[in-house]
Amino acid sequence: QVQLIQSGGGVVEPGRSLRLSCAASGFDFSTYTMQWVRQAPGKGLEWVALIRWDGTHKFYADSVQGRFTVSRDNSKNTLFLQMSSLRPADTAVYFCARAPCGVDCPWGDHWGQGTLVTVSS
């Protein structure tokens, strides 16, 4: 069955960096668009980043553009989110998700368990 196992969250000071990982299994990872979505404490869901199956097209929410980088290693079935210049407003639970329709019709069908990122001094 489809599994997305996340790792890499934690507490980090403002301005520092952190990398999240999402290990996929149970499907052909290299043929699927993937994405990151977050939920800040007490808030709703917010889309963060999207990456095409081959890694050639990447898209970001305005709130993270220029600070976050989404990438993938299809040889290791793993999705990444490199977060830099972190701000307290980036504090959230981050979810990875498979996007079965592609970059032009993005939505998530399977989701990781979520990982908490806390940005605080």
Added chain:
Amino acid sequence: NFMLTQPHSVSGSPGKTVTISCTRSSGSFASNLVQWYQLRPGSSPTTVIFENSHRPSGVPDRFSGSVDSSSLSASLTISGLKAEDEADYYCQSYDGSNQVFGGGTRLTVL
């Protein structure tokens, strides 16, 4: 960019039917389809409806989705309410690669 507007909360008694609405500020659900996600505290989202009205395998047929004739309003209907349905529900749609979530609706089962 467009927005998706949902009611903050809805409630219903066990066995009853509730409907959650989602209104799109611009564009159309006819060409940019809507999804619905269930989110319980401490859990990851569960997709309950995709592409306006399709239900993933494993989701009970008590859950149904529709889009009205204007294609600007979508609805999630849950019939035969159960205590386990108590959760936050989010609609989501897109315009190309730009993806938007509604603000979420808290469903309380009385």
